[in-house]
Amino acid sequence: MNALAPSILSADFAALGEAVKLVEHAGAPYIHVDVMDGHFVPNITIGAPVAAALRKHINGIMDVHLMIENPDAYLEDFKAAGADILTVHYESTKHIHRTLQAIRKLGMKSGLALNPGTPVEVLECLIDEVDMVLIMSVNPGFGGQSFIPYALEKVKQVKALGERTGRDLLIQVDGGVGLQNVQEVVNAGANVIVAGSAVFGAQDVSATVQEFMKLMNE
Numbered sequence: 001m002n003a004l005a006p007s008i009l010s011a012d013f014a015a016l017g018e019a020v021k022l023v024e025h026a027g028a029p030y031i032h033v034d035v036m037d038g039h040f041v042p043n044i045t046i047g048a049p050v051a052a053a054l055r056k057h058i059n060g061i062m063d064v065h066l067m068i069e070n071p072d073a074y075l076e077d078f079k080a081a082g083a084d085i086l087t088v089h090y091e092s093t094k095h096i097h098r099t100l101q102a103i104r105k106l107g108m109k110s111g112l113a114l115n116p117g118t119p120v121e122v123l124e125c126l127i128d129e130v131d132m133v134l135i136m137s138v139n140p141g142f143g144g145q146s147f148i149p150y151a152l153e154k155v156k157q158v159k160a161l162g163e164r165t166g167r168d169l170l171i172q173v174d175g176g177v178g179l180q181n182v183q184e185v186v187n188a189g190a191n192v193i194v195a196g197s198a199v200f201g202a203q204d205v206s207a208t209v210q211e212f213m214k215l216m217n218e
C-alpha cells in the first residue's frame with residue numbers, strides 16, 4: 001500500500017479557482033479533494049458531479065476527503081466519480097467500522113480523519129480497516145489556518161501504532177502545512193502532505209510543488 005510513500009505532496013483544492021489551477025497543473029500525481037457540506041463544517045464546497053468532471057483532468061490518484069454529515073449516503077457516488085481513496089471523519093459517522101469496510105468493499109482505499117480534538121486512541125479498534133489515517137492539523141472547514149503543533153505528537157502516535165500492529169499506513173497531515181514546517185511534519189512520520197494555500201496561493205505553483213517535494217524527500 002505504501003508504494004506511494006515515502007512522501008507525497010497532495011495539492012488540496014476546495015474552490016473552483018483552485019480547481020482551474022489544478023487543471024493547469026494536471027501532471028500532479030496525487031490530488032486531495034475537499035468536500036464540505038455546510039453542516040459538519042461551516043463551509044460548502046463541491047459534490048460528486050464536480051469531482052467526476054475534474055477526475056478526467058487528474059493524471060494520478062484522486063483522494064477525496066468527506067467533511068460531511070452522513071457520509072454513508074455518498075460512498076457510491078464518490079466511487080463513481082473516480083475516487084481512489086475515500087476519507088471519512090471519525091466524528092461524522094455513527095458506525096465508523098462499518099463505513100470503513102464499505103469503502104473498501106467498493107474498491108477504494110479507506111481513509112479515517114481525526115479532528116484536532118479527537119485522540120489517536122480511537123484508532124486502536126479500527127486499525128485493521130484503515131489504509132490511511134488523516135491527522136487534521138487545523139479544525140476542518142477553512143484553508144489558510146495556522147498549524148496546531150500538537151498534531152505532530154498525534155502523527156508520532158499513529159506511526160507507533162502502525163509499527164506495533166504491523167500496518168504499513170499512509171499517514172496524512174492536512175492544514176497549515178507550508179514550506180516552513182513541512183520537514184517537521186514529515187520527520188514526525190507523515191508520508192502524505194496536504195497543502196492548500198501554500199500551493200495555490202503561491203506566485204509560481206509548479207515551482208512551489210517542486211520545492212515541497214525537495215524538502216519532503218531530503
Ligand SMILES: O=C(CO)[C@@H](O)[C@H](O)COP(=O)(O)O
Pocket residue numbers: 012014034138139140141142143144145174175176177194195196197198
Ligand atoms: O480541509 C481543510 C480544512 O478544512 C484543509 O485541507 C485546508 O483546506 C488546507 O488548507 P491550508 O491550511 O493548506 O491552506
